[in-house]
Amino acid sequence: MRLHRPARALLLGLAVAAVSGIAANAVARSTDPIIIPITIHFSHYDPAAVTVPVGRPVTFVITNTDPIDHEWIVGDAALHERHRTGTEPFHNARPTEITIPARTERRTTVTFEAPGALQYICHLPGHEAYGMVGTVTITPGG
């Protein structure tokens, strides 16, 4: 069956539009944040280990079920060392340093720029020693 030229043009246009749409959708999906829920219960993180791709925004939804405040501070060893002796009573200025008040939920979006492993820790007195430590493993490639 032979199609007339206008019909062929129309089909070609539709095909291009479809391919473009699929590609655009794929690009959009790759930049959408990955959602990772973390629950704090009895002063422990659950999960205590997560894996995320480098360069992709990750939204951590952190739910504190405890009747006491907690923190979620993610970073390298040097950052945690500073926080162990830090005096900031409340964190909300940086997406990697969050205070989650008792029985509340907080969301924070972080894009990890390099592969590796970081820890998330609650630096309120005694909490790290009690086991409020988790690990983020950042894998290469999106």
Place this chain on the structure above:
Amino acid sequence: MRRSPLDQHDRPRRWTRLLLGVPAAAMAVFLAATPALACGGLIGPNGAVNLLQTTTFAGYHDGVEHYVTAFQFAGGGGQFGSITPLPAVPTSVEKGGDWTLQRLVRETSPLFARDAAIASPAASAGAVELMKVKIDALDITVLKGGAADIGTWATAHGFRLPPDAPEVLDFYAQRSPIFLAAAFDADAAKARGQQIGDGTPVHITIPTKNPWVPLRILALGKTGGETVQADVYLLTDRAPALLPVPNGSNGIRLDVSETASDSLLSDLRSDRGMSWIPSSGWLTKVAVDGEAAQIGYDLAVDASGARRPSAIDAGLAMPSTAPLSTPVDVGRIFLALAFVGMGLIGVMLIGRSNSGGRPVAS
């Protein structure tokens, strides 16, 4: 003015100091209302509870537990506090007698027993405030609520809870939702002229089927290797059965188990609020001396003679208020069914191959 039986025993003044210094604050010290935490010995600057020896008396007679503990003034300023789990709703919280705890220490301490033999023949929003009492520099509130309710109430009232508090509160609230919160105002204590080491005894009267002494709360805020030390005195109508059995290797040790002496009973009876002391009884002293990680239980006491202390009261089992419901995992069910199906097919294939697929050797 009444004279303490200890004074009557011509006790040296230094001895008084020592005894007042030893009995400690509370069953559970875990707050500091002031962020600086420079407020004496109960909680250190890192939020940890300092080691203190605690002395508690739990007497049980006619279905009523009489619980006497002391809150010690440890110097400094600001506020400290504690939360004590209770087995049931108390009918009264009042100032305890001045010498009950000291007299019990004297009765069971080898050194002082020898002296005695010479000197004497003998929500929070969700928490419900059930009772509020002020005793000297102590503000005491009896609360009813779940773990989250009590934790929220405590936080809202300036208590700084250590990280293990949510789990420990839940451990207690599942068995008894009654707690006693005590806030100790060190500035008020100083203004009252209280000296470091002076204790404020508190007498809690609790109708209950069996006495029950919270021990796990003593380890609150401590790391697993830290030592927990406390002396628990029991006075019951007959020799009690205890759970866990104090065997020394589990963090608790049975130091004394004997008929209470007439002189002890008489001395205790003469103290404030202690007229309930019966004419005879059995004295038990359990020493808590172990690492915090060991003290994951309470002391259940069966004083009825049945010798069946409750595993639930001891915290070794939890009450089942509702049948255990496990969420149905549809994926696992399908997986299991798939395995069963594959197994059946395998059995059928083997059966077919044995019967017709291959000649049977004969």
